[in-house]
Amino acid sequence: MENRNKKSQQIASVRKINKSTKRVTVTKLENILYKSFKILDKGFVRVIDYMGDDSSIVQAARVSYGRGTKKLNEDKKLINYLLSHRHSTPFEMNEIKFHIKLPIFVARQWIRHRTANVNEYSARYSILENEFYIPNKQNMQSQTKLNNQGRDKQLDHLETKEYLELINNQANESFEKYKYLLNEDDSGIIRNKNKNGLARELARMVLPLNTYTEWYWKIDLHNLMNFLCLRFDYHAQYEIRVYAEKILEIMKKWVPYTYEAFILHRLENINLSKNGIQYIKNLIHGKENKNTKISRREQDELKEKFGLN
Numbered sequence: 001m002e003n004r005n006k007k008s009q010q011i012a013s014v015r016k017i018n019k020s021t022k023r024v025t026v027t028k029l030e031n032i033l034y035k036s037f038k039i040l041d042k043g044f045v046r047v048i049d050y051m052g053d054d055s056s057i058v059q060a061a062r063v064s065y066g067r068g069t070k071k072l073n074e075d076k077k078l079i080n081y082l083l084s085h086r087h088s089t090p091f092e093m094n095e096i097k098f099h100i101k102l103p104i105f106v107a108r109q110w111i112r113h114r115t116a117n118v119n120e121y122s123a124r125y126s127i128l129e130n131e132f133y134i135p136n137k138q139n140m141q142s143q144t145k146l147n148n149q150g151r152d153k154q155l156d157h158l159e160t161k162e163y164l165e166l167i168n169n170q171a172n173e174s175f176e177k178y179k180y181l182l183n184e185d186d187s188g189i190i191r192n193k194n195k196n197g198l199a200r201e202l203a204r205m206v207l208p209l210n211t212y213t214e215w216y217w218k219i220d221l222h223n224l225m226n227f228l229c230l231r232f233d234y235h236a237q238y239e240i241r242v243y244a245e246k247i248l249e250i251m252k253k254w255v256p257y258t259y260e261a262f263i264l265h266r267l268e269n270i271n272l273s274k275n276g277i278q279y280i281k282n283l284i285h286g287k288e289n290k291n292t293k294i295s296r297r298e299q300d301e302l303k304e305k306f307g308l309n
């Protein structure tokens with residue numbers, strides 16, 4: 001609790017500082033700079049810094065001397081054109097840096113996005129806090145039988161209660177063992193003066209995957225959009241998707257024109273294979289799709305997307 005108050009005070013004091021600059025700034029993003037947005041039960045996302053706005057993308061695309069803004073409408077059109085034609089390098093000129101707190105099993109998925117710069121909280125140097133992700137009851141679901149990946153229906157009350165208790169107990173017992181190995185009690189006082197305690201870098205081995213970690217994560221706008229395409233998608237695990245949802249909201253504040261173009265050309269577009277195109281053609285022309293080479297799942301997805309159910 002004391003630690004949490006200290007962190008809130010640090011955020012409040014840094015948010016009070018105002019500096020003038022010749023660089024482009026975005027008022028909507030300035031307003032939320034350093035502010036932390038709660039994700040899952042104990043995680044958060046907050047913006048630490050950023051470079052550029054929509055006009056910076058236009059400026060880079062035109063390699064211009066000024067701010068790049070001819071007319072707002074032209075900028076908007078150009079951004080749309082760049083994004084829809086995969087002319088990606090102008091988007092790499094913008095960067096954003098986040099401070100993120102997330103469970104280790106989410107971090108393992110997140111770290112696969114290799115085009116970001118990451119610096120993680122060191123559990124060799126510091127002692128981890130007693131913070132574990134415990135899912136909400138409605139997120140306690142069974143394994144889907146559809147594709148071996150993902151979840152199905154919500155578990156009933158009794159099963160949910162039993163498993164949540166098990167997850168909670170497991171986390172608390174693991175943390176107790178962690179502190180035992182460190183030879184410290186909860187206030188950081190040595191437990192047994194006749195023992196040395198195990199180094200932090202080894203003691204952490206007994207902690208489970210739902211332990212929270214923190215990192216600074218910096219990425220350019222082009223690669224951020226790739227990240228969002230993959231992690232905002234409904235195929236992504238709920239626990240990483242909720243972070244992507246918040247980051248997408250932040251992107252809307254930061255680069256509203258790019259956000260609009262991104263929704264239009266990347267998030268809500270459809271990628272069709274040759275076989276997929278043939279399948280849709282057959283449906284439209286009332287022909288049979290008996291020998292289609294696409295899977296049942298893909299067929300259902302396409303029908304749903306084109307409203308052909």
Ligand SMILES: Cc1cc2nc3c(=O)[nH]c(=O)nc-3n(C[C@H](O)[C@H](O)[C@H](O)COP(=O)(O)OP(=O)(O)OC[C@H]3O[C@@H](n4cnc5c(N)ncnc54)[C@H](O)[C@@H]3O)c2cc1C
Pocket residue numbers: 112113114115116223226230231235236237
């Ligand atoms: C729903 C879902 C399920 C997944 N399941 C699994 C799984 O079961 N097992 C698993 O291991 N992973 C899994 N992944 C991770 C996935 O395979 C990718 O590693 C991850 O999404 C990062 O994508 P990326 O490589 O495009 O991103 P980034 O690493 O950010 O790379 C962006 C782009 O840069 C280029 N690039 C970056 N580094 C290189 C490089 N070294 N060489 C060549 N090109 C490079 C590529 O064009 C790449 O697309 C899953 C991801 C999702 C979204």
